Amino acid sequence: MPYDVKLPDIGEGIAEGEIVRWLVKPGDEVKEDQPLVEVMTDKANVEIPSPRTGVVAGLFAEEGDVVPVGTVIISIGLPGEPRAGASNPPSAGIEKPGSERSPGGAPAAPRAAVVASTTATAARVQATPAVRQLAKQLGVALGGISGTGPGGAVTAEDVRGAAARGVAPEPAPAPSAGPEERVPVRGLRRRIAEHMRHAITTAAHFTFVAECDMTDVVEHRSRLKERAEKAGVKLTYLAYVVKALIEPLRRYPMLNASLDDERGEIVLKRYYHVGIATHTPEGLTVPVLRDADRHTLLEVARVIQRLADAARGSTLKLDEIQGGTFTITSTGAHGGVLATPILHHPQVAILGVHEIKKRPAVVNDRIVARDLCNLSLSLDHRVVDGAVGADFLYAVVQRLEHPSEWLTEREIG
Numbered sequence: 001m002p003y004d005v006k007l008p009d010i011g012e013g014i015a016e017g018e019i020v021r022w023l024v025k026p027g028d029e030v031k032e033d034q035p036l037v038e039v040m041t042d043k044a045n046v047e048i049p050s051p052r053t054g055v056v057a058g059l060f061a062e063e064g065d066v067v068p069v070g071t072v073i074i075s076i077g078l079p080g081e082p083r084a085g086a087s088n089p090p091s092a093g094i095e096k097p098g099s100e101r102s103p104g105g106a107p108a109a110p111r112a113a114v115v116a117s118t119t120a121t122a123a124r125v126q127a128t129p130a131v132r133q134l135a136k137q138l139g140v141a142l143g144g145i146s147g148t149g150p151g152g153a154v155t156a157e158d159v160r161g162a163a164a165r166g167v168a169p170e171p172a173p174a175p176s177a178g179p180e181e182r183v184p185v186r187g188l189r190r191r192i193a194e195h196m197r198h199a200i201t202t203a204a205h206f207t208f209v210a211e212c213d214m215t216d217v218v219e220h221r222s223r224l225k226e227r228a229e230k231a232g233v234k235l236t237y238l239a240y241v242v243k244a245l246i247e248p249l250r251r252y253p254m255l256n257a258s259l260d261d262e263r264g265e266i267v268l269k270r271y272y273h274v275g276i277a278t279h280t281p282e283g284l285t286v287p288v289l290r291d292a293d294r295h296t297l298l299e300v301a302r303v304i305q306r307l308a309d310a311a312r313g314s315t316l317k318l319d320e321i322q323g324g325t326f327t328i329t330s331t332g333a334h335g336g337v338l339a340t341p342i343l344h345h346p347q348v349a350i351l352g353v354h355e356i357k358k359r360p361a362v363v364n365d366r367i368v369a370r371d372l373c374n375l376s377l378s379l380d381h382r383v384v385d386g387a388v389g390a391d392f393l394y395a396v397v398q399r400l401e402h403p404s405e406w407l408t409e410r411e412i413g
Contacts, residue, residue, distance in 0.1 A: 023038065140162045273291065273326075289303050298413040338354055338376045
């Protein structure tokens with residue numbers, strides 16, 4: 001019998017994963033520990049390795065399926081066994097985009113199964129992605145085919161035979177008004193959509209904006225830049241913002257907190273794990289700089305760079321994207337005037353850092369050119385009052401406008 005590979009328990013609190021990309025296909029020879037599939041969870045993108053050496057006998061989930069932990073997703077024929085022996089995995093709920101869910105987060109009903117009846121939709125018939133693509137090309141509805149493959153799977157020969165017999169075609173998409181392209185919402189993009197929707201519908205958002213004169217920070221960074229480069233560190237303005245946050249967060253602990261809705265409690269965090277929103281080719285992700293208060297300026301810059309590189313290379317570890325207490329999102333050189341960041345729920349505060357640009361400012365009753373930027377602080381009004389948020393943001397501004405007052409040699413590192 002082939003060896004059935006189930007979606008493993010990837011981490012604490014993770015009940016399901018989305019099949020983002022298959023790295024093998026039926027008939028492929030695989031070695032033990034060879035990556036089989038890329039899976040997206042609420043926490044990270046991970047690759048599931050093969051537990052055995054053998055030949056891929058069958059795939060039991062499509063790219064884009066959301067699969068509960070413990071579901072059979074692939075079977076591997078072991079050495080010495082016939083290749084056509086893929087087992088029939090037990091029925092298990094696989095959520096499709098847009099399916100209903102219960103308040104607890106599980107599927108509301110077993111609406112989809114790995115093995116489907118002939119009346120099921122084509123999306124729920126047991127077939128490999130290649131067979132589904134063939135059916136689409138030939139205009140054949142998989143739901144009307146009785147599979148002859150292992151465990152009742154529909155094979156390519158079944159599809160070609162159905163096409164010759166004239167099985168009812170799949171419904172044609174409605175004609176469009178012009179050239180269109182449809183991009184599946186899956187992987188990180190789906191998680192972003194889910195998290196943003198949850199944050200917007202749960203928290204009571206409001207945003208407070210303040211102008212910050214970054215001239216002294218610009219000069220301070222210019223003086224340190226060569227020293228940082230010799231240490232192999234790319235010193236960015238974001239590192240200064242992280243360091244400037246810590247003392248105000250201690251002073252205003254409501255911003256370094258979360259709201260436990262079920263117990264009706266505000267949870268004040270006495271540690272400072274700062275999330276750094278990072279753009280990647282797949283979308284925005286938020287790696288976490290843990291214990292930011294224990295790092296020097298140059299150490300903060302080094303960790304930010306390492307996390308950004310790992311995020312863009314999809315190599316972040318679970319503990320590098322969990323447990324954030326406050327988030328910063330920097331819009332970089334194309335930051336515009338301001339934005340209203342969406343909270344990274346269940347956190348209650350997120351700081352947006354916008355473009356630093358020379359603009360006219362009044363200093364000692366004279367108009368001079370200064371390096372100015374806007375800081376936009378979004379808050380959950382259920383936890384943080386407007387006055388508290390304003391006081392916090394102005395405390396951050398004060399530190400950024402006078403870095404030499406608190407950035408001692410020991411703090412620089």
